[in-house]
Amino acid sequence: MSTQTLKRKSRIRERNEETILKAAEKIFSQQGFGAATTAEIAKSAGIPKANLHYYFNTKEDLYLRVLENILETWLIAAEDFTAEHEPKEALENYIRTKIELSRTCPEASKIFAKEIISGAPFLKKHLDKNVNPWINEKIKIFEGWIADGKMAPVDVRHLFFLIWSMTQTYADFNTQMTIVLEKNKLEKQDYETAAEMIINMTFSLCKLN
Amino acid sequence: MSTQTLKRKSRIRERNEETILKAAEKIFSQQGFGAATTAEIAKSAGIPKANLHYYFNTKEDLYLRVLENILETWLIAAEDFTAEHEPKEALENYIRTKIELSRTCPEASKIFAKEIISGAPFLKKHLDKNVNPWINEKIKIFEGWIADGKMAPVDVRHLFFLIWSMTQTYADFNTQMTIVLEKNKLEKQDYETAAEMIINMTFSLCKLN
DNA sequence: GTCTATATAACGATAGAC
DNA sequence: GTCTATCGTTATATAGAC
Numbered sequence: 001m002s003t004q005t006l007k008r009k010s011r012i013r014e015r016n017e018e019t020i021l022k023a024a025e026k027i028f029s030q031q032g033f034g035a036a037t038t039a040e041i042a043k044s045a046g047i048p049k050a051n052l053h054y055y056f057n058t059k060e061d062l063y064l065r066v067l068e069n070i071l072e073t074w075l076i077a078a079e080d081f082t083a084e085h086e087p088k089e090a091l092e093n094y095i096r097t098k099i100e101l102s103r104t105c106p107e108a109s110k111i112f113a114k115e116i117i118s119g120a121p122f123l124k125k126h127l128d129k130n131v132n133p134w135i136n137e138k139i140k141i142f143e144g145w146i147a148d149g150k151m152a153p154v155d156v157r158h159l160f161f162l163i164w165s166m167t168q169t170y171a172d173f174n175t176q177m178t179i180v181l182e183k184n185k186l187e188k189q190d191y192e193t194a195a196e197m198i199i200n201m202t203f204s205l206c207k208l209n
Numbered sequence: 210m211s212t213q214t215l216k217r218k219s220r221i222r223e224r225n226e227e228t229i230l231k232a233a234e235k236i237f238s239q240q241g242f243g244a245a246t247t248a249e250i251a252k253s254a255g256i257p258k259a260n261l262h263y264y265f266n267t268k269e270d271l272y273l274r275v276l277e278n279i280l281e282t283w284l285i286a287a288e289d290f291t292a293e294h295e296p297k298e299a300l301e302n303y304i305r306t307k308i309e310l311s312r313t314c315p316e317a318s319k320i321f322a323k324e325i326i327s328g329a330p331f332l333k334k335h336l337d338k339n340v341n342p343w344i345n346e347k348i349k350i351f352e353g354w355i356a357d358g359k360m361a362p363v364d365v366r367h368l369f370f371l372i373w374s375m376t377q378t379y380a381d382f383n384t385q386m387t388i389v390l391e392k393n394k395l396e397k398q399d400y401e402t403a404a405e406m407i408i409n410m411t412f413s414l415c416k417l418n
Numbered sequence: 419g420t421c422t423a424t425a426t427a428a429c430g431a432t433a434g435a436c
Numbered sequence: 437g438t439c440t441a442t443c444g445t446t447a448t449a450t451a452g453a454c
Binding site (some may be wrong): 119 | 237239240241242243244245319322323325326327328329333336337340341345363364366367368369370371373374375377378379381382384385386388389390391399402403406407409410411413414
């Protein structure tokens, strides 16, 4: 392998991998790992199936790359959750960011949801190694806020379970919502209403009003 | 067809169908419709694959029967949501019932979740015909309560989206929860904590305290 | 790097002996 | 009603010409 290939992929490879990953995200979000087919992903990407296997050896490799991209996006979104903030602005900011992700990248949330519902066969190790340390760090911040009398004592882990569910449901269950709301797709106002209600409920629970 | 077979299925058929449906619920909840295989369901039920196809002609037939059973269970659980109740007891009762369903029948919730996330290919018509009339009926009850000053004016559809998400997440995402809570499975206390927090948040939003 | 053709395995479903 | 053997199809993945 030349130093060139070690330094960076060719432009063609980079562009094609991007196209395939984009198509894979769409198909995996609709079908899940097991039901998705490489033929359908290739067709959606507009390339022959053999080319897909040229860029990603196996379907599993492709799926893992898609999962990596999702987790990277989510990690960036959750960064500014530090003790320097007040709980009110930190929670409001987090909820608005999560709702915005559900609005702009529902496919990512759906892939993650299907993976977890299936028992997290690919992500179990990642959750152990990354999500648990992350949430344990956040718990310390919340405990500081609670000790300072800045918010009511709540079960922080369950608080996160509920915030995750309320924000991500606007991605995962958007099909059901469009049916109930009798519209073709959710509008920006729907996400705004959701954010306001979730923030309201969270502030009340934490006595931040 | 004899009057006997019209009246009821044979005991053998009834027992075997039950065994297969139970196994199917488990496999479909883990794999979804597309990724589940009849071979795996048959193996889980402890019968040859050919027998499964003897009792259920196609995989789709089997899946539809499983979905029917789930919807029937959920319909029964949502019955006592009438204007005769006060909003406080009606909402608390509904939330506790939904959490209890997540605790006792997580597989049912998971199958439903995967079906909706996939775009509800099998349930779209059912949601149009059944869920929409149901929720429109509930909205009238809530509007009555709001007009009577019994609760704050809230967007009832979004309120249901949030209650559904918070209660069902304790079924759908129980894998993630056991990892974060570092225990083998959720305990009754976890569901109790969840119910209390959800009821607290809902009452606050609706100003029912 | 691209693409046709194909190898190998697994899938849903059925035939037919018992 | 049960079960082995197998059909036809489709899946993942690769070989090899270009």
